[in-house]
Amino acid sequence: MKKILTILLLLPGLSFGQTHEANIKKIYDTELSAGHTYDNLRFLCKEIGNRLAGSPGAAAAVEWTRQLMESYGFDTVYLQPVMVPHWVRGGKDVVKIVNSQKHGTLELSALALGNTQGTGPKGLLGQVVEVKSIDHLKSLGMQVKGKIVFFNGPMDPTKVDAFEAYGGANAQRSSGAAEASKLGAIGSIVRSLSNRIDDIPHTGNQRYAADFPKIPALAISTQDAELLSDLLEDQSDLTLYLESHGQMLEEKLSYNVIGEIRGSEKPEEIIAVGGHLDSWDVGEGAHDDGAGCMQAIEVLRIYKQLGWKPKRTIRAVMWMNEENGLRGGQEYAKVAKEKGEKHIAAIESDSGGFLPTGFSSTGTDAQREKLASWVSYFLPYQVWSLNKPGGGADIGPLRDQGPILIGLEPDSQKYFIYHHTEADVFEAVDQRELELGAAAMTALVYLIEQEGI
Amino acid sequence: MKKILTILLLLPGLSFGQTHEANIKKIYDTELSAGHTYDNLRFLCKEIGNRLAGSPGAAAAVEWTRQLMESYGFDTVYLQPVMVPHWVRGGKDVVKIVNSQKHGTLELSALALGNTQGTGPKGLLGQVVEVKSIDHLKSLGMQVKGKIVFFNGPMDPTKVDAFEAYGGANAQRSSGAAEASKLGAIGSIVRSLSNRIDDIPHTGNQRYAADFPKIPALAISTQDAELLSDLLEDQSDLTLYLESHGQMLEEKLSYNVIGEIRGSEKPEEIIAVGGHLDSWDVGEGAHDDGAGCMQAIEVLRIYKQLGWKPKRTIRAVMWMNEENGLRGGQEYAKVAKEKGEKHIAAIESDSGGFLPTGFSSTGTDAQREKLASWVSYFLPYQVWSLNKPGGGADIGPLRDQGPILIGLEPDSQKYFIYHHTEADVFEAVDQRELELGAAAMTALVYLIEQEGI
Numbered sequence: 001m002k003k004i005l006t007i008l009l010l011l012p013g014l015s016f017g018q019t020h021e022a023n024i025k026k027i028y029d030t031e032l033s034a035g036h037t038y039d040n041l042r043f044l045c046k047e048i049g050n051r052l053a054g055s056p057g058a059a060a061a062v063e064w065t066r067q068l069m070e071s072y073g074f075d076t077v078y079l080q081p082v083m084v085p086h087w088v089r090g091g092k093d094v095v096k097i098v099n100s101q102k103h104g105t106l107e108l109s110a111l112a113l114g115n116t117q118g119t120g121p122k123g124l125l126g127q128v129v130e131v132k133s134i135d136h137l138k139s140l141g142m143q144v145k146g147k148i149v150f151f152n153g154p155m156d157p158t159k160v161d162a163f164e165a166y167g168g169a170n171a172q173r174s175s176g177a178a179e180a181s182k183l184g185a186i187g188s189i190v191r192s193l194s195n196r197i198d199d200i201p202h203t204g205n206q207r208y209a210a211d212f213p214k215i216p217a218l219a220i221s222t223q224d225a226e227l228l229s230d231l232l233e234d235q236s237d238l239t240l241y242l243e244s245h246g247q248m249l250e251e252k253l254s255y256n257v258i259g260e261i262r263g264s265e266k267p268e269e270i271i272a273v274g275g276h277l278d279s280w281d282v283g284e285g286a287h288d289d290g291a292g293c294m295q296a297i298e299v300l301r302i303y304k305q306l307g308w309k310p311k312r313t314i315r316a317v318m319w320m321n322e323e324n325g326l327r328g329g330q331e332y333a334k335v336a337k338e339k340g341e342k343h344i345a346a347i348e349s350d351s352g353g354f355l356p357t358g359f360s361s362t363g364t365d366a367q368r369e370k371l372a373s374w375v376s377y378f379l380p381y382q383v384w385s386l387n388k389p390g391g392g393a394d395i396g397p398l399r400d401q402g403p404i405l406i407g408l409e410p411d412s413q414k415y416f417i418y419h420h421t422e423a424d425v426f427e428a429v430d431q432r433e434l435e436l437g438a439a440a441m442t443a444l445v446y447l448i449e450q451e452g453i
Numbered sequence: 454m455k456k457i458l459t460i461l462l463l464l465p466g467l468s469f470g471q472t473h474e475a476n477i478k479k480i481y482d483t484e485l486s487a488g489h490t491y492d493n494l495r496f497l498c499k500e501i502g503n504r505l506a507g508s509p510g511a512a513a514a515v516e517w518t519r520q521l522m523e524s525y526g527f528d529t530v531y532l533q534p535v536m537v538p539h540w541v542r543g544g545k546d547v548v549k550i551v552n553s554q555k556h557g558t559l560e561l562s563a564l565a566l567g568n569t570q571g572t573g574p575k576g577l578l579g580q581v582v583e584v585k586s587i588d589h590l591k592s593l594g595m596q597v598k599g600k601i602v603f604f605n606g607p608m609d610p611t612k613v614d615a616f617e618a619y620g621g622a623n624a625q626r627s628s629g630a631a632e633a634s635k636l637g638a639i640g641s642i643v644r645s646l647s648n649r650i651d652d653i654p655h656t657g658n659q660r661y662a663a664d665f666p667k668i669p670a671l672a673i674s675t676q677d678a679e680l681l682s683d684l685l686e687d688q689s690d691l692t693l694y695l696e697s698h699g700q701m702l703e704e705k706l707s708y709n710v711i712g713e714i715r716g717s718e719k720p721e722e723i724i725a726v727g728g729h730l731d732s733w734d735v736g737e738g739a740h741d742d743g744a745g746c747m748q749a750i751e752v753l754r755i756y757k758q759l760g761w762k763p764k765r766t767i768r769a770v771m772w773m774n775e776e777n778g779l780r781g782g783q784e785y786a787k788v789a790k791e792k793g794e795k796h797i798a799a800i801e802s803d804s805g806g807f808l809p810t811g812f813s814s815t816g817t818d819a820q821r822e823k824l825a826s827w828v829s830y831f832l833p834y835q836v837w838s839l840n841k842p843g844g845g846a847d848i849g850p851l852r853d854q855g856p857i858l859i860g861l862e863p864d865s866q867k868y869f870i871y872h873h874t875e876a877d878v879f880e881a882v883d884q885r886e887l888e889l890g891a892a893a894m895t896a897l898v899y900l901i902e903q904e905g906i
Contacts, residue, residue: 029611158482160834160889195885355808355864357835381613382810382864384837411808411835411864413885432648432866436613 016308020450024377024443030302031439038431040068040294041353045284045426052114052281053321054086054252061277062255065293065318069259072301074316076262079255082331084321086252087115089281090245094123095189095220099239100231108224110189111201111421112244113173114280114324117214119187123243124148124216126186130232134171134179145184148240150232151176152191152225155416162195162412163351169193170204177217178209187216187242191225195416199223202420203280205324216242254320256328261300263312263449270313271448272403273299273347273441276322276329276394283424287415291353291429292408293318295438302442310449312344319394322350329394336401343403345448348392349441352418353434354410356383359444360390363404370453371404377447383440385409404453408441469761473903477830477896483755484892491884493521493747494806498737498879505567505734506774507539507705514730515708518746518771522712525754527769529715532708535784537774539705540568542734543698547576548642548673552692553684561677564654564874565697566626566643567733567777570667576696577601577669579639583685587624587632598637601693603685604629605644605678608869615648615865616804622646623657630670631662640669640695644678648869652676655873656733658777669695709781713768714753716902722765724901725856726752726800726894729775729782729847736877740868744806744882745861746771748891755895763902765797772847775803782847789854796856798901801845802894805871806887807863809836812897813843816857823906824857830900836893838862857906859897861890 017023031037048064051057062079069077095110097103112118126148131137133153137144151172159165170193177188192202199221208214220228232238257277263269275292279285296316303310320328336343347359358378361368372386391405399405410433418424470476484490501517504510515532522530548563550556565571579601584590586606590597604625612618623646630641645655652674661667673681685691710730716722728745732738749769756763773781789796800812811831814821825839844858852858863886871877 028613032610032613157485157885160481160485162885355866382838385835413808413889414883430867432610432615436866 020377020447023446026306027302027442027446028381028439030305031298031435031442035298035435035438036301037294037298037434037438040297041286041290041429041434042426044290044294045286049284050279050281051277051285052087052323053084053254053278053325055281058254058278058320062257065257065277065297069297069316072304074259074261074300077259080258080332080335081253081255082320082327083251084254084327085115085325086249087324088247088249090118090247093218094241094243095218096241097228097231097238098125098241101235102231108228109199109201109221110218111203111282112246113206113217113219114203115206115248116217116244116246118245118247119216119243120245123241124187125239125241128232128238128240130229134176137179137183142183144180147185148187148189148242149176149180149185150189150228152229154191155193155195157195162416165195166193166416173204173219174206177206177215178212181212181215182209185215189218189220192219192222193416193419194222197222197226200421200423203282204420216244218242218244256320256332257318258315259297259300260313260315261303261310264309265311267313268342269452270315270341270343271345271445272315272317272343273445274317274319274394275349277318278321278323280323280420283422284426286424286426286429287352287418288420288424289322289350291434292349295349295434295441298438299442299445312449314445314449322394326393330397333397333401336398343398343401345406345453346395346398346403347406347441347444348395349408349437350392351408351410351412352415353429353437354414355433356408356410356437356440358383358385358388358409360388360407360409361404362389362391362399367404367453371406374447377443378440381436381440408437410437473830473900476899479759480755480895480899481834481892483758484751484888484895488751488888488891489754490747490751490887490891493750494739494743494882494887495879497743497747498739502737503732503734504730504738505540505776506537506707506731506778508734511707511731511773515710518710518730518750522750522769525757527712527714527753530712533711533785533788534706534708535773535780536704537707537780538568538778539702540777541700541702543571543700546671547694547696548671549694550681550684550691551578551694554688555684561681562652562654562674563671564656564735565699566656566659566670566672568659568701569670569697569699571697571699572669572695573698576694577640578692578694581685581691581693583682587629590632590636595636597633600638601640601642601695602629602633602638603642603681605682607644608646608648610648615869618648619646619869626657626672627659630659630668631665634665634668635662638668642671642673645672645675646869646872647675650675650679653874653876656735657873669697671695671697707773709773709785710771711768712750712753713766714756714763716765717762718764720766721795722797723768723794724765724798724898725768725770725796726898727770727772727847728802729773730771731774731776733776733873736875737879739877739879739882740805740871741873741877742775742803744887745802748802748887748894751891752895752898765902767898767902775847779846783850786850786854789851796851796854798859798906799848799851799856800859800894800897801848802861802890803845804861804863804865805868806882806890807867808886809861809863809890809893811836811838811841811862813841813860813862814857815842815844815852820857820906824859827900830896831893834889834893861894863890
């Protein structure tokens with residue numbers, strides 16, 4: 001700590017400078033030499049851990065982030081009530097091949113998808129049919145009746161943006177069970193949405209279709225998906241045993257957690273910056289999205305450390321229930337409209353605590369051009385891409401209220417190694433990459449509170 | 454493998470296309486769906502391991518890379534003899550505090566620097582004096598006589614480019630012992646050149662001054678450097694015990710390993726692309742620089758896989774002895790001059806197998822402008838920075854022969870976690886990031902062989 005203080009004392013000065021360039025350098029220097037983001041993320045991951053909406057972990061995270069923001073002396077810190085779905089995994093998930101000529105019985109690495117109805121302890125037996133996509137499933141029609149559908153479309157490795165590859169494959173997970181059920185299937189499994197071949201299953205959200213049976217839906221690891229596919233080539237009558245215990249319980253009261261520093265000149269103009277506080281129920285939700293939450297709090301904390309007052313109001317928001325309901329994002333937008341609040345920008349970091357490369361956005365041409373015009377402020381920090389379309393799940397519901405919606409865009413190559421898995425833990429986050437993201441977000445908030453958008 | 458072949462068959466076609474954009478897409482698609490870089494790096498790291506110049510590992514790496522390039526059917530594969538220094542560590546390195554009032558005797562995590570003369574088994578005792586830099590040392594003058602100098606200047610965390618922070622701190626390691634010896638010091642230790650506080654010591658090269666004693670020089674981990682510095686605040690008479698066993702043996706015969714595909718139109722114009730095959734004697738030399746070597750071989754392999762013939766000659770070069778002598782780079786340039794070869798470009802990947810962000814270069818304005826003009830070919834692949842000055846150690850000696858010197862510039866944030874340590878192993882390299890680097894280098898070589906520079 002002594003060393004950190006020494007470095008800070010050597011900085012040219014913490015007071016507000018003459019140019020945007022000088023102030024942005026102060027932001028970066030402060031974060032890179034004395035940031036709190038990494039230690040805060042450590043606490044969230046190691047002391048609280050995972051925090052699916054409705055879980056004790058989520059409740060603990062709400063209270064801890066509230067106290068954390070109060071400890072930093074933000075002008076206002078409050079909880080915004082929101083009812084959330086409450087899904088529980090309920091037990092160990094099992095996918096077994098029971099009649100392999102080559103292996104006999106073989107258990108695969110599996111994890112039930114979120115919001116699924118479990119088989120219960122009796123499990124479920126069925127012959128498996130492999131498809132590569134929803135379209136492929138539909139082409140088989142009623143051939144899948146009474147069977148377990150195995151969705152095995154890989155993420156396209158030739159997509160350089162891994163989110164694009166994810167986007168091309170995730171319908172299998174989000175609506176595979178629903179579509180299979182419409183055709184009479186009795187269960188479904190899906191290849192994990194990962195761009196790496198390994199033994200880690202990835203959970204994630206799925207939605208059942210109304211008026212059709214809620215069939216079990218589980219993910220298996222990419223390695224086991226490859227294995228199962230290979231075995232099916234030689235033996236088309238493979239039978240699987242599925243067991244899962246998921247249940248949707250009664251909705252629960254939870255909260256968005258909000259902290260703000262009031263603007264000194266235009267307090268009515270609000271810049272929201274945040275992440276989602278909930279995570280899946282495995283791992284520690286480090287990249288998804290502890291990183292984004294701790295970065296958002298850091299934006300305001302840097303203002304406090306530097307003793308700066310923003311011209312416009314800046315607000316850190318920890319949205320609840322992004323993963324399996326988006327209730328927090330919806331409630332936040334609804335309340336903002338009811339209160340007549342005026343958001344000029346909403347910024348979300350929910351793509352992992354990796355090296356920041358730019359910001360994506362949705363807004364008017366004028367808003368997006370103003371954002372892009374700031375690229376020269378960011379290039380010294382290797383943040384170069386300010387033109388990409390995009391935004392974020394939790395800020396989407398604010399769209400019709402007019403703010404520009406902005407997403408932090410970190411390098412995407414490694415996100416889907418960790419996404420929705422046991423492996424998404426604090427140790428998977430690099431301190432400097434996380435801090436560079438926090439500094440980039442602070443610099444952006446600074447430009448918006450100074451210049452408007 | 455079946456899956457990979459399926460993907461390849463679905464590609465629009467492997468033959469040479471009509472536009473540079475289309476051909477560069479073929480390069481990327483080939484590498485990201487069916488590249489060999491990662492598996493080759495696995496072999497180099499896991500089957501051969503570390504490979505300091507003169508070691509059995511280096512000899513094995515020479516023979517294996519020769520065979521590998523022959524197996525790919527390059528037009529010519531050959532070894533270029535070069536005499537290299539042969540330093541051996543000789544035993545376990547020890548740095549101990551022997552008289553701490555707080556801890557008694559305390560062993561620190563230590564690793565002798567390369568090319569150092571060891572203390573031998575009797576070791577060395579001396580009082581320790583902390584300095585923050587070479588200038589700080591010089592200001593103390595003869596006060597360090599008879600003592601052990603402790604260089605404790607951290608890498609500046611506010612430098613976003615970690616190589617810049619490294620550049621600001623590495624004189625302590627490379628010439629600290631030499632400067633301390635000139636002032637009568639009997640030994641030296643240096644804070645590891647890492648931007649993370651951890652318990653891993655980092656070795657690296659150092660050079661003694663002629664006509665002054667070759668005093669022992671060891672690195673300690675950043676964590677232990679912080680600890681030692683804290684202890685010195687309370688107890689200025691701390692005494693250290695140093696033990697190391699380094700010896701410089703007789704020079705040995707080794708080789709640069711070279712493979713080339715002859716140009717179809719201007720074979721006399723050579724584009725060299727490479728990395729250095731040697732590594733330090735700890736870890737596996739995965740990022741430094743197995744990654745660069747395997748990427749360079751991959752450039753030529755992709756040409757073979759696509760069935761393309763370059764207009765100009767492309768040559769993969771594995772330089773030997775970058776780490777503690779640079780003899781391979783010097784010999785390569787000398788032989789090129791003697792043979793009257795005409796290099797138009799020399800490209801090196803020696804900054805780790807991380808996400809590629811651009812290329813740095815040294816050359817004429819015309820050469821550098823031509824390079825920069827190609828940025829639009831790279832932006833779809835998130836490679837954006839083509840203006841930075843730079844190059845590479847092994848290609849530097851070619852400078853006066855006129856080629857543009859180009860360095861692959863990956864994200865620098867994590868390089869100095871692994872650099873010159875036990876932690877620089879295969880598992881520290883991400884497959885997609887490594888492949889994106891190989892594809893970027895191949896795309897660059899493609900543009901140069903097509904268009905000249």
